[in-house]
Amino acid sequence: MIEKNPMKEFLEKEEKDLESKKIETVGEVYVSDPKMCCRNVTVAYVDKVAINDVSIDVGNKEVLAMIGPSGCGKSTFLRCLNRMNDTIDTCKVEGSITLDGEDILDKSVDVVPLRAKVGMVFQKPNPFPKSIYDNVAYGPKLHGLAKNKDELDEIVINSLQKAGLYDEVKNRLNSSGTGLSGGQQQRLCIARTIAVNPEVILMDEPCSALDPIATAKVEALINELKENFSIVLVTHAMQQAARVSQRTAYFHLGDLVEVGETEKIFTAPSHRLTESYITGRFG
C-alpha cells in the first residue's frame, strides 16, 4: 500500500520546516471596529497543542471565514468563542478573548448569557426531535425573551422568516423538525440560533452536509444575516469563503498563518503556505 502521495510528501516537508518554529501571522489581524478580540489564544488537549498563540479580531457585522486543511484547529478555535470547549474536560484554553471589551474566558463568566450572545450553528443539522415551532421557541423560552404566547409566536415567525424558511413550513409548524430536508433542517437550526437574538453567530461548516442548492440558500442567508450579526464561518470550501466573507483567516496546524481581506487572500496571499493551500497544492 505504499503509494507516492505528493500531498503527503509536501506536508511532511512543510512540517519538518516548521518544527519548533512558530509561524508568525501575516496580514491585518486587527480591525478598527472589533466585536470580539482574541489575544494569544492557546488551546491544548492533554498532550497536544491544538491552537498555538493565535490573535485575531472579529469585526462588527462582518463575515469572517476561517479556512485551512482538516485538523488545523479552526473548529477548536471557533468553539472557544462561546466556550463550547468547556464540555471537554481535557481541553485547556489560555490567553484572552473579549466580547465588547469583556473577557469571556474568565472562570467567573457565566456561559449561559455568553452563549445567548454568541450563538452557534453546527456542522451537521441537529434540530431537536420536536416540532418546528418548539425548536425555534426553545431558546426564547429558556432565556425568558417572550412575556406571553403572542410574543413567542412573533419571535418564532420572525426568526423563521429571517432564516428564509417560514414560507416553506408555515403550514406545518407543529410537525417534527427532523422531518425536514437537510437544507431546511440547517436553516431551522439557524432560525433557532437567531431566535435568541445573539450578537455573534458561529458557524461550523454549516454546509458540509448539504447539497449545492441547499448550500446556495444558506449562503444567501449568511449574506443577509451579516446586516445584523457578526458571523464567524468555518468552511472547507474555499469558494464559499470567497463568496460570502469579507475577511478570511487561514489556519495551518494550529497556527494562524494569514488574515486579511478575502479578496486579497484569494488573489494575492502574502504567505507561502496560504498560497499553496489556495492554489490547491494540498488541502
Added chain:
Amino acid sequence: MDKNLKKRSVAEKKFRFYGLLSVLIALSLLAILFISIIHEGTTAFIETKIKINADFDEKIILNSGRKNIETIQKADFNKITKKSLSNMFPSVSGRSNTKDLYSLVSSSTPFQLKKMVLKDPNLIGKKIDVWVLADDDIDMIVKGNSKRDIPEENRRVKNFKLSLLEKLEKDKRVDTFFNNTLFTKGDSRDPEQAGILGALLGSFFALIITLALAFPLGITTAIYLEKFAAKSNRFIEFIEVNINNLAAVPSIIFGLLGLSIFLNFFGMPRSIPVVGGLVLAVMTLPTIIIASRVAIKSVPPSIEEAALGLGASKTQAVLHHVVPNAMPGMLTGTIIGMARALGESAPLLMIGMVAFIVDIPEGFTDPATALPIQIYLWSDTPERGFVEKTAAGIIVLLVFLMIMNALAIYFRKKLEKKN
C-alpha cells in the same frame, strides 16, 4: 467464480434455515409450556358446590342460651353441618360411613353457615337449601381431574363416598361455578378454600415499593454517571465496575443482604411487602442503571450540544433533551427489571415472605407472600387439588406480567409520539 457463487448461496440458505429452525424450536417450546399450563390450570377457575339442606336447629344453635350474637358466635355449627347432612342421608350409619358423609363438603361449611346466621338471625329454626363448597377430593372427581373408573384401592374417594356423590348428582344437588374463592381468599391448607388474592396483593405492594425506589434512583444514577460524573476518575470507574458486577450477583445474595440489613440491623418486621420491595429494588437497580445508561448514550450528542449552544445550562440540556429522548429506553430497562423482580422468589425466601399467610394483606406493612412463592408453596403440597392451583397461580403471574408489559409499551409509545 461460479462455483464459489453457488457455495455462497447454499451457505446463505443453510443459515436462513438454521435461523428459522431455532425460532420454530423456541416457539414450539413456548407453545408446549403454555398448553400444559393452561390445560392443567383452567379447571382451577371453576369450583364445585353442593346444595345442602341446612337445618338451623334452634336447640343446637342457642344451646339453651339467649338469642344474641354472642350465643351464635359460640354455637356449634359443626353439629349443624353434620345434622343437615345426616338429614339428607338418613340411612347412613356407622363411624366410617358417617365420616365419609361429613367429608363430602368443605371444612369451611360451618363458617359459611355461621356467617349466614349472623347476618340473618331469623334463619334459626328454619331449613333452607344452601350451596356450599365441596371437599377438594369431590371437586377433583366432579371436574374429572380424578377418575371414577380406576380400581377402588387406587382412589382417594372410595366406593361408598362415590355412591353418596352420585346420589347427590342425580338429585341435581352438585354443580360447578366460577371460582370466586380463588380471587377473593388468601392461602389455605384446603385446596378448595385456597385463593391467590393474598399473594397477588403481596406482589403488588412489593412491586410498588420497588418501582417507587428503583426507578427514580436508577435513572438519576444513570444520568449522573453518564452526563455529570468526571470521565477519568478512579472512584467513578470503581463505582461503574461494581454496578456491572452487581447485575450479575445471584438474587439470593440480595435476600441475605435484606435479612442482615433490613431485618437484623434496622429491625424491620419479617414477611412484609415493604422489606420485600426494598430487597427487590436493590436487586433491580443495577439492571435499570445499565439499561438507562445505554439509553442515554444512544441519544445523539449533537442534540445536547445544540441545547448548550443556545445557552441552556448542562442540567437544562440534559433534562429538556437527553432524558426525554432516552425515556423510552429507560422504561424498557425498568420493565425488564420489574419483570425480573416480579418473578423472583429467592430473595423473598430470606426475608420471610415464604410464610403460610391466610389473611389478605391490606397495606404495605401487613405480612404477605408473593406470587412466585405462592406457586412454590402450592407445588410443594401433596393434595391433588393444589396441582391445578399451582397452574392457575402461574397463569395469574403471567397475566400480571403481561399487563405490566402492556402498560410499559403504552407509556413508551405515548412518549415516543410526544417527541
